Amino acid sequence: xxxxxxxxxxxxxxxxxxxxxxxxxxxxxxxxxxxxxxxxxxxxxxxxxxxxxxxxxxxxxxxxxxxxxxxxxxxxxxxxxxxxxxxxxxxxxxx
Amino acid sequence: xxxxxxxxxxxxxxxxxxxxxxxxxxxxxxxxxxxxxxxxxxxxxxxxxxxxxxxxxxxxxxxxxxxxxxxxxxxxxxxxxxxxxxxxxxxxxxxxxxxxxxxxxxxxxxxxxxxxxxxxxxxxxxxxxxxxxxxxxxxxxxxxxxxxxxxxxxxxxxxxxxxxxxxxxxxxxxxxxxxxxxxxxxxxxxxxxxxxxxxxxxxxxxxxxxxxxxxxxxxxxxxxxxxxxxxxxxxxxxxxxxxxxxxxxxxxxxxxxxxxxxxxxxxxxxxxxxxxxxxxxxxxxxxxxxxxxxxxxxxxxxxxxxxxxxxxxxxxxxxxxxxxxxxxxxxxxxxxxxxxxxxxxxxxxxxxxxxxxxxxxxxxxxxxxxxxxxxxxxxxxxxxxxxxxxxxxxxxxxxxxxxxxxxxxxxxxxxxxxxxxxxxxxxxxxxxxxxxxxxxxxxxxxxxxxxxxxxxxxxxxxxxxxxxxxxxxxxxx
Numbered sequence: 001x002x003x004x005x006x007x008x009x010x011x012x013x014x015x016x017x018x019x020x021x022x023x024x025x026x027x028x029x030x031x032x033x034x035x036x037x038x039x040x041x042x043x044x045x046x047x048x049x050x051x052x053x054x055x056x057x058x059x060x061x062x063x064x065x066x067x068x069x070x071x072x073x074x075x076x077x078x079x080x081x082x083x084x085x086x087x088x089x090x091x092x093x094x095x
Numbered sequence: 096x097x098x099x100x101x102x103x104x105x106x107x108x109x110x111x112x113x114x115x116x117x118x119x120x121x122x123x124x125x126x127x128x129x130x131x132x133x134x135x136x137x138x139x140x141x142x143x144x145x146x147x148x149x150x151x152x153x154x155x156x157x158x159x160x161x162x163x164x165x166x167x168x169x170x171x172x173x174x175x176x177x178x179x180x181x182x183x184x185x186x187x188x189x190x191x192x193x194x195x196x197x198x199x200x201x202x203x204x205x206x207x208x209x210x211x212x213x214x215x216x217x218x219x220x221x222x223x224x225x226x227x228x229x230x231x232x233x234x235x236x237x238x239x240x241x242x243x244x245x246x247x248x249x250x251x252x253x254x255x256x257x258x259x260x261x262x263x264x265x266x267x268x269x270x271x272x273x274x275x276x277x278x279x280x281x282x283x284x285x286x287x288x289x290x291x292x293x294x295x296x297x298x299x300x301x302x303x304x305x306x307x308x309x310x311x312x313x314x315x316x317x318x319x320x321x322x323x324x325x326x327x328x329x330x331x332x333x334x335x336x337x338x339x340x341x342x343x344x345x346x347x348x349x350x351x352x353x354x355x356x357x358x359x360x361x362x363x364x365x366x367x368x369x370x371x372x373x374x375x376x377x378x379x380x381x382x383x384x385x386x387x388x389x390x391x392x393x394x395x396x397x398x399x400x401x402x403x404x405x406x407x408x409x410x411x412x413x414x415x416x417x418x419x420x421x422x423x424x425x426x427x428x429x430x431x432x433x434x435x436x437x438x439x440x441x442x443x444x445x446x447x448x449x450x451x452x453x454x455x456x457x458x459x460x461x462x463x464x465x466x467x468x469x470x471x472x473x474x475x476x477x478x479x480x481x482x483x484x485x486x487x488x489x490x491x492x493x494x495x496x497x498x499x500x501x502x503x504x505x506x507x508x509x510x511x512x513x514x515x516x517x518x519x520x521x522x523x524x525x526x527x528x529x530x531x532x533x534x535x536x537x538x539x540x541x542x543x544x545x546x547x548x549x550x551x552x553x554x555x556x557x558x559x560x561x562x563x564x565x566x567x568x569x570x571x572x
Contacts, residue, residue: 051465079416
């Protein structure tokens, strides 16, 4: 699999990371090398193998739907870079 | 001997006999840190002095004894930044479950948090936003990673004992490089609530200590079911100190041939072989075994771990906590915040993981990796049908020089070639000191066991330790 710069730009957009041109250059080289190494996996025949989506034999852990004590709004907002009242502030979304 | 040099169980005995006070121990630690920290740099930040004091009404098991915590485990009110710029100034509003358990047992949470690779991404501590930690045995070498700060602090007596986290070897490899004991418990044995997630299906918190008894005591405190972690297993926690019998007669130990191939340093190899001979003279039987999919562990890991990391790290977007770059545009705010907040290795892993999960590549990479993970787990299941444990090197080399592998991510990834399979299979493993190279660098012996059989690890590790003196040797600083 070849990882061209357009693919990396697209992936960086999906991951919401702004890349400098020099970073793009370096990353495409490094990621290509890593991917070439990972491609080793394609040598294995895994058609009949089940994926290990979970390593433990447990599933769907549920609890009763009862209200519990949680963080207060003050505590939840304490670390926010920008806040107003009981809200996190972000740049304007609607025009 | 200074108080900071003792093990936790020795200090607990002294506290019980009222020979010393917790304040004296804390003072001794602070003096030590004042003296050696400028060389070792085991801690992420300096200056924060307000320790989270022991709860006087708590059970008195730990009697105010201080413990050092890795910077990715949430400590209420104490700065926790994962050694990343993007979490700058983050003070968690709650304690991780392991911290609550320590406090309930009377521990003092040491205010300085241990250095680490940013978000635990690394094998050398060089990826910390705060700069590298230095190996106490050779200051030009790395301490290993990602829990390098915890391991270096314990090795240099800047900590009595510590907690680290292990996703692909991040407790065991630095324990090996620094000549201390490090345990990665079975997946699900320790609650991950409050551990800032790297790869949720692999991460486990575990102890880094000066000897095996301390690791057993600390495990007894942090293990156990937690309703706040849906992957924590509801299984009784045994008294691990009862496993310290000193007897391994008749145990069957498997030696995996795939761990003794090209790439293993010849000096490390002969030290490990001597350790295996020692186990034999202590009454264990050893036989070669095969874990045929070992060579696929690193590629599988760098798909699964990065995929999970890319998802887990989506939460760092400049909205709820940490660093933010101002912008008029929301998407641009995210992109600039993450561009400036994450270091190069974090970006590499996020991009690799995003790629592996992205449309058109999911089946070829992520799904295939999950299937090979099954094969790796089956390798271990098969061996454990006939053997009590598996013994191998923790790392193919001793500690390497700072800067030596920093420019070559792939070379760095291969540092974890002997530790990664354990996380993929979910089994427990411990690293204990088993010798030194001619240059005086420690070498670690890794012992692996069946899921939820930490007792086997403590039994074998303790017996080896009590019949050798490697754990008693201290670095000269």
